[in-house]
Structures are given as structure tokens and as C-alpha cells.
Amino acid sequence: MLQSFFVLPGQYEDLARDEVISISKSYDPKTKSSSESRLVILESKVSWKKIASRATFVRNSGNIVDTFDDISKIDPPIPKPLSFVCRTINLSSRKISTSLEKQVGGVLSRRWGSKVSLSNPHLTVYLIITDSEQYLGCADTKIEPKLPIKVIKHPHELDLKLSRCIVNLSQLKEGKTICDPFCGTGTILLQAESMEIKSIGIDFDPLMCSITRKNLAANQFKSKVINSSYNEIRNIKGTIDAIVTDLPYGIASRSSVSPKKLVKDFVSIIPKRKKLVIVYKKGLDVEEMSKAKKYEIYRHKSLTRVIAVR
Numbered sequence: 001m002l003q004s005f006f007v008l009p010g011q012y013e014d015l016a017r018d019e020v021i022s023i024s025k026s027y028d029p030k031t032k033s034s035s036e037s038r039l040v041i042l043e044s045k046v047s048w049k050k051i052a053s054r055a056t057f058v059r060n061s062g063n064i065v066d067t068f069d070d071i072s073k074i075d076p077p078i079p080k081p082l083s084f085v086c087r088t089i090n091l092s093s094r095k096i097s098t099s100l101e102k103q104v105g106g107v108l109s110r111r112w113g114s115k116v117s118l119s120n121p122h123l124t125v126y127l128i129i130t131d132s133e134q135y136l137g138c139a140d141t142k143i144e145p146k147l148p149i150k151v152i153k154h155p156h157e158l159d160l161k162l163s164r165c166i167v168n169l170s171q172l173k174e175g176k177t178i179c180d181p182f183c184g185t186g187t188i189l190l191q192a193e194s195m196e197i198k199s200i201g202i203d204f205d206p207l208m209c210s211i212t213r214k215n216l217a218a219n220q221f222k223s224k225v226i227n228s229s230y231n232e233i234r235n236i237k238g239t240i241d242a243i244v245t246d247l248p249y250g251i252a253s254r255s256s257v258s259p260k261k262l263v264k265d266f267v268s269i270i271p272k273r274k275k276l277v278i279v280y281k282k283g284l285d286v287e288e289m290s291k292a293k294k295y296e297i298y299r300h301k302s303l304t305r306v307i308a309v310r
């Protein structure tokens with residue numbers, strides 16, 4: 001099976017790695033993965049382009065076509081491109097010669113008889129160096145996710161990128177349905193629908209519901225928005241595949257119960273079989289989520305967010 005690679009940024013490494021693996025598992029539950037430093041390698045039926053079009057944090061991606069040691073013997077098992085460029089991605093702890101790209105470019109251009117094009121190549125050959133291996137990766141294009149627009153913002157909104165990442169952690173593919181029972185301005189719904197995942201938003205504040213509807217309409221999206229308390233989940237649980245939400249805290253909670261009690265009550269009504277991805281303020285952890293996989297996102301000295309996946 002083809003291997004694909006994903007180079008991640010230095011920030012949020014665990015989260016970025018698990019996002020890529022989760023996207024692949026939404027389509028191919030038998031996905032195998034390995035990672036080293038900021039490199040994730042997947043063995044999966046899903047194309048790297050599909051994963052890169054959804055992933056939030058990927059810097060570079062493509063197929064792994066070979067490994068290399070002796071530069072003069074490099075001969076990747078792929079059709080020769082009309083033109084190409086070599087790019088080094090050094091993820092190792094050692095210094096790599098600045099002439100590596102030129103040397104490999106020379107070998108490949110003699111082997112293939114293809115031109116090197118720095119500005120508009122038909123193929124980019126990545127020389128990915130880690131402490132344990134040197135990979136040759138290839139990509140015929142660079143894929144960037146197409147993000148939805150947001151016309152109305154609000155101070156307590158979750159940022160667009162983190163919202164996309166948590167939708168991806170729910171491991172759903174197109175046509176499945178998520179519910180965000182504290183939808184606020186609808187950021188999570190926007191990201192879900194931009195990936196053709198259906199979504200239902202709930203918020204007890206009519207103003208928030210109207211903001212969400214406007215944000216959805218600006219993208220011609222059709223997610224349903226219900227003006228109600230999160231308890232509405234009990235009535236729609238049969239129609240949803242996962243719950244992805246950013247729990248209220250501080251002024252966003254505007255509720256008579258304490259933030260911790262709200263988290264506890266909320267988690268207790270979610271059926272155990274449903275995938276649950278929640279974001280909450282560090283310190284509001286509840287026992288029901290003790291076995292969940294957790295990631296911490298530091299924002300400022302009084303706000304560290306926890307993303308928990310159960």
C-alpha cells in the first residue's frame with residue numbers, strides 16, 4: 001500500500017499528528033501510522049490529497065516513494081516528470097549540506113532527462129531527513145484546506161483552525177452528522193460543513209443562534225440551529241454521529257450552575273457510544289473524561305484550554 005507523509009509545524013505536535021491520523025481513520029479504520037519528530041507517515045487507502053485538504057496543521061505532504069542513502073543511486077520508482085524541483089526538509093538533529101538539493105537535482109535530471117523548475121515544477125521531490133531515515137517524498141501539487149468565511153465574530157468564539165482540528169478528531173467522513181450543543185457563533189458548524197459533514201448547532205442564547213445562522217448563510221451552508229439548552233441533545237441523539245463542542249466558561253456560561261457542574265451534567269447526558277470531542281478550560285476536568293485522550297493549548301496566563309477526545 002502507498003505510504004503518504006505529512007510534515008507538521010513545531011507547535012501542537014501531538015494534536016497535529018493525531019488530527020492527520022484521525023482524518024485517515026475516518027475513511028480507513030485500518031490506517032497504520034508511524035511518526036518521528038514532526039513527520040507522520042501513513043499506510044492508508046486514503047490519498048494524501050484528501051487528508052491534506054482537511055488537515056489544519058500540515059505544512060507539506062505527499063507520497064513517500066523511496067528512502068535514500070547514496071545520492072548517486074537515487075532512482076525513485078515513479079514516472080519521469082516534465083519538470084521538477086528538490087526541497088530538503090531537515091527534521092534531524094544534524095546539519096545538512098546546503099548543496100543536497102542541487103546534488104540530488106543533478107542526479108535526477110540526468111536520470112529523467114527532465115528540467116529543473118524552481119518556480120513552477122510539475123513535481124516537487126522532498127528530501128525528508130530524520131535522525132533515523134532519509135525519505136524521498138513526491139507531490140505534484142500543494143494542497144491547502146479551503147476554509148469557510150466568518151462574517152460575524154464574538155469575543156468568546158473558538159478560533160477557526162482549532163475548530164477544524166477538533167471536528168477532524170471526531171473521525172467522521174462526509175455525510176455524517178456532528179452536533180455542537182454550545183454553538184455560539186457557529187465556528188465548529190462552519191468547519192464541519194466546509195468538509196461536507198452535516199451539523200446541528202444548539203445554543204440557549206437567541207442572539208448567538210442568529211449570529212450562527214448569518215455565518216452559515218454567508219457560506220450558503222444549511223446546518224440546523226436550535227435555540228435551546230444543551231439538554232435538547234436527548235431529543236436528537238439518534239440523528240447524530242458525534243458531539244464536538246467548546247464548553248462555556250466564564251461569561252460564556254451565563255448559567256446558574258458552576259462551570260464544573262455544567263461540564264459534569266453535560267458529559268453525563270452524552271451516550272457512551274457517541275464520539276465526544278470537547279474543549280474546556282483547564283481545571284474543569286471531570287471524572288467522566290478521565291480516560292479521554294487530552295491535549296493542552298496554552299493561550300495566555302489565565303487560559304489554558306484542554307481538548308478531550310473520548
Ligand SMILES: C[S@@+](CC[C@H](N)C(=O)[O-])C[C@H]1O[C@@H](n2cnc3c(N)ncnc32)[C@H](O)[C@@H]1O
Pocket residue numbers: 154156157158159181182183184185186187188202203204205208228229230231246247248249252253254255
Ligand atoms: C464558549 S461559547 C462557544 C463558542 C463557540 N465555539 C464559537 O466559536 O462561537 C459557549 C456558548 O454556550 C452557550 N451556552 C451556555 N450555557 C448553555 C446551555 N446551558 N445550553 C446551551 N447553550 C449554552 C453560550 O450562549 C455560548 O454561546
